[in-house]
Amino acid sequence: MNFGLSNEQEMIVSTIRAFVENEIYPHENEVERTGHVPDNIARDIRRKTIELGFYACNFPESVGGGGLSHLDFALVERELGRGSMALTHFFGRPQNILMACRGEQIERYLHPAVRGERMDALAMTEPDAGSDIRSMNCTASRHNGEWVINGTKHFISGADQADFFIVFVATGQDETEKGLKKRITAFLVDRGTPGFTVRDGYQSVSHRGYPNMVLDFDDCHLPDAQVLGEVDGGFAVMNEWLYATRLTVAAMAVGRARRAFELALNHAAERRQFGQPIGRFQGIAFPLADMITEIDAADWLTLSAAWRLDQGLPANREIASAKLYATEMLAKVTDAAIQIFGGMGLMSDLPLERFWRDARVERIWDGTSEIQRHIIGRDLLRPLGA
Ligand SMILES: Cc1cc2nc3c(=O)[nH]c(=O)nc-3n(C[C@H](O)[C@H](O)[C@H](O)COP(=O)(O)OP(=O)(O)OC[C@H]3O[C@@H](n4cnc5c(N)ncnc54)[C@H](O)[C@@H]3O)c2cc1C
The missing domain is CATH 1.20.140.10 (Butyryl-CoA Dehydrogenase, subunit A, domain 3)
Known part of the structure; x- marks a missing residue:
């Protein structure tokens, strides 16, 4: 067993520690006071993270990410944890579930997210489905060869900044020994899609400046190309990546x-x-x-x-x-x-x-x-x- 860090890992720790002390700490009081991260500061943090070579460091090099191991990435997160979450959000670590992107999704979502051009948010939780995710009421049904989504998600972090959303929705149900079991599918939903709105959520005691939002779907039409992973395979991508x-x-x-x-x-x-x-x-x-x-x-x-x-x-x-x-x-x-x-x-x-x-x-x-x-x-x- 070896309990020490390698030279490279020590360097990761000291690099991120210095970044947090120099680029995050100085803005923390303002974010606490105003409950908001000014756009110029957010842009600055993102740009400097990209320059440092750590943007999307949790993604493999094959898709343009930093290619860190789980251990190295944990060291990065540990150092980022010292700083305000509202600010370190812009030290982008996109949801690694985007690795499930296929075909043209790779150029529309995965690569722009890794390059820091588009931000993502992940939406599972609903007012009546929290820990019990499978009980979700947000549904997608088939209509004229398209998916039509209806329902509400709440507590969605990063939704104020997100350009697109990874949304888990019920796409059917099966009769099982233990009763009805919902089938879940993940969808990629762009901000601005007709029938999809993002609105303010609740005031939280934790993490000022890192708001949670509500997502409303009202007959939101999506083509098959927006399915992430397989239809009814939501739990498979969730388990593999999340x-x-x-x-x-x-x-x-x-x-x-x-x-x-x-x-x-x-x-x-x-x-x-x-x-x-x-x-x-x-x-x-x-x-x-x-x-x-x-x-x-x-x-x-x-x-x-x-x-x-x-x-x-x-x-x-x-x-x-x-x-x-x-x-x-x-x-x-x-x-x-x-x-x-x-x-x-x-x-x-x-x-x-x-x-x-x-x-x-x-x-x-x-x-x-x-x-x-x-x-x-x-x-x-x-x-x-x-
Ligand atoms: C600020 C904030 C940001 C969030 N961001 C996101 C986000 O970006 N995306 C997203 O999808 N979700 C997000 N969430 C949702 C978060 O993951 C849920 O709040 C969490 O999973 C719990 O669900 P719930 O709040 O509905 O509580 P409930 O599931 O209703 O739980 C209530 C209580 O019952 C307990 N309980 C429930 N089931 C069991 C059980 N089987 N055994 C024992 N106890 C149980 C719980 O532990 C808890 O104490 C966010 C939440 C918050 C507060």
Whole structure:
């Protein structure tokens, strides 16, 4: 076993760390204050990411991407996690499900997304179908040789910026032993397609400036060319491409927790009360000890799950464990960091109250903590016939 990073990996980490510190941190307060990323800053981040050679670094070189391994990409996400999500969104990492593009879809969607010319968003969740994705009510039916989509998606991140959307829709249902089971198909839908509108979503406590939107489909006609993957093959493309995205949530949680920890550690060393640094009190040093232990544990869980993916080993349970543990760790670490700062920890002069708010959504999106536990439990018990 080798627990160290290669020289190349160390370079990836230091390059992205410097990018986040120089190009993301300076704009964070403005985004927090206004709840918006100005267009010129968004353009700048995208351009500099392209110049750095890291735009679409999660895509293979064969399609023009950076060709990073899962482990290297986890290191990138870990460093990006230190910065505001609203801003790092423009350090583009398109949905890798676009690798399912075929024929002319490659030139219309995959290549422009990888080049940073068109942005994508992914839409599965509906008001009545969250964790239980298969229960979705958004449907596509056949009419005069075309698909006609009707229904609503909500909570869709990045939809304000997206030029096109990868939308999962029910295209039929089968009678099974366990009752009716919906068949799902993925579609590529361009912004501006008649019958398709994008509107403002809800105000969220987490990630200001990274809004979630609502998508409405009202007799939206699409040709067969817009099907991504196979008709009724939505779960196949989802399972092939999307399950690893939970690792990015874990990696970002580790990066953000480490930034919060570093602030707390320095404060514990500098802040004096009762004639000594507060870090000399066990009541402060012990939480710091717990924080770093849990951050390191989450880091290793995340990197080892990424390593398993690179080795072609089964990693579903390990990814679920990393997502579960890292996001729950982030909540504890940001809370403890605020406690170490006392009252100032809650003030928006420091980024801690933001990290604390932002941490909340990480246990919900990309599969809630309960769903991750469900995946882990199923993986353990199924081989035993339970
Ligand atoms: C800010 C934000 C951005 C998002 N961005 C996107 C996006 O870009 N695209 C997209 O498609 N979706 C997105 N989502 C949706 C997100 O993935 C869902 O919110 C998540 O999957 C949970 O669904 P739900 O909110 O409907 O909760 P529900 O599924 O209704 O769950 C409610 C509660 O019940 C629990 N629960 C449900 N089923 C089980 C079970 N079997 N066992 C135990 N407990 C269970 C859940 O864990 C949760 O605690 C986003 C959500 C948020 C909040």
